[in-house]
Amino acid sequence: MKKNYTFQPSTCRENTNAEKYILRKQLFGREDVLPVWVADMDIDTPDFVLEAVKKRLEHPVFGYEEVPKSAFLAQIEWMKKEHGVVYELEDMFYSHSVVASMNAVIEAFTKEGEGVIVQTPVYSPFFHSVKEHKRKLIKNPLKQLVDGKYVFDIEDLKAKIDEKTKLLLLCSPHNPVGRVWLKEELEQILELCLEHNIVVFSDEIHSDLVYAPNFHMPFASLSQKARDITITAMGVGKTFNMAGFAMSTVAISNKELREKFMEVYKKVHFANGTVFGHVGFEAAYTHGKEWLEDLKLHLIQNFHMLQILCEKYPHAVNVTPIEATYLAWLDCRGMQLSNKKLKEFFVNEAKLGLNNGISFGREGSGFMRLNFAISHAKMLQVIKQLENALQNRYGRKND
Ligand SMILES: Cc1ncc(COP(=O)(O)O)c(C=O)c1O
Structure with missing residues (x-):
């Protein structure tokens, strides 16, 4: 019988290392903010993952372990069923972190001074990683439409690619703008990458957190040619709230690309992760479907609460339409505050700790990112605190 998950407030995370x-x-200058920033969930990691870990604990030896084939196979099966993309075992690599995988890819496929494209505003390691490797950062900012939705700027991309451009870091679905890229949009990127021999690193860590009727199209599934130029990063970190397991994968179908990646991969010794990561990862991909369906319903209800609040203050805060992720991208430009003052408003007046939009690149100026992966009770608290703060500034608005 189907179990119904209700996502009650998570076990208290105060006084843990969360x-x-x-x-x-350190970030907000005070302890009494309700933290809705970093992208993990204040929702318990699923019971079937915990069970798998407990079972592993029954064996009292924790020596070196390989990632079990069955764990990779569980993910391969999941990707086939959920996203229609087929990988072989030999395509799969363990990684403790998607960001580490991205850095390894930059190292493997580009040289100092060569160009790497990122589409801003974007999760900051995208541009920090490029700069840290002393590669040339090519910013291809997303365009925002009147309804707040973001799209690729293909003309800008065309104009910026040159013979030294070697890599494109794709965020799909996109953090923070919440887009699930359509096949036609991805095909435009693919066409340019094929024309200019650009390798694509497709960060698909948010691909299971897509809200119907949208569906995720893996970049590698566009065509055989796409597969041949793509390195895909995937993992359980976001979907099943398992960032603390340090368990993700990299999938590369093309042998040449695989060998190139492997040179760096071996050099920096990615190793095999943890015994708990292995069993948790396998359990998540084996038993996770129903839990995830319930989770997405829960999350979208939280998002609707936020939408209803923002609709009362359209001149101050607008929430960007969301197709994926549990991260709301709030357009607060109507408040006409500097980024510093905007943060102060959220911290000191609403007592909420969000991510500053500006940390996702200059294009995020005037925005804030709010993580709504929390219980309904906590979401109501977030809404109440934000509403009070908005009321104090702009007056009471009727329901
Ligand atoms: C797009 C994206 N990639 C990667 C990560 C981090 O992944 P990891 O913890 O595996 O490095 C995040 C976390 O928020 C993310 O949003």
């Missing part, structure tokens, strides 16, 4: 909580003073 980044979201312990960094409050």
Whole structure:
């Protein structure tokens, strides 16, 4: 019988090592903010993952372990069923972090001074990684339409590619703008990458958190030619709230690309992860479907609560339409505050700890990112605090 998951408030994370909580003073200057920033969930990791870990604990030896084939196979099966993309075992690599995989790809496929494209605003390691490797950062900002939705700027991309452009870092679905890229949009990117021999690193860590009727199209599934130029990063970190397991994968179908990647991969010794990561990862991809369906319903209800609030203050805060992720991209430009003052409004007036939009690149100026992967009760608290703060500034608005 189908179990119904209700996502009650997570077990308290205060006084654990949870980044979201312990960094409050450092990031927001005070401890009493409700933290809705870093992209993990204040929702318990699923019971079937915990069961798998407990079972592993029954064996008292925790020596070196390979990633079990069955774990990779569980993910391969999941990707086939959920996203229609087929990988072989030999295509799969373990990685402790998608960001680490991205850095390895930059190292493997580009040289100092060569160009790497990123589409801003975007999760900041995209541009930090490029700069840290002393590659040339090519910013191809997304365009925002009147309804707030973002699209690729293909003309800008065409104009910026030159013979030294070697890599494109694609965020699909996109954090923070919440887009699920359509086949036709991805094909435009593909066409340019094929024409200019550009390798694509497709970060698909948010691909299971897509809201119907949208569906995720893996970049590698566009065509055989797409497969041949793509390195895909995937993992359980976001979907099943398992960032603390440090368990993700890289999938590369093309042998040449695989060998090139492997040179760096071996050199920096990615190794095999943890025994708990292995069993948790396998359990998530084996038993996760129903839990995930319930989770997405839960998340979208939280998002609707936020939408209803923002509709009362359209001149101050607009929430960008969302197709994927549990990260709301709030357009606060109507408040006409500097980024510093905007943060202060959220921290000191609403007592909420969000990510500053500007940290996703200049294009995020005037925006804030709010993580709504919390219980309904906590979401109501977030809404109440934000509504009070908005009321104090702009007056009471009727329901
Ligand atoms: C697009 C994207 N990629 C990667 C990550 C981080 O992945 P990892 O913890 O596996 O490095 C995040 C986390 O928020 C993300 O949003």
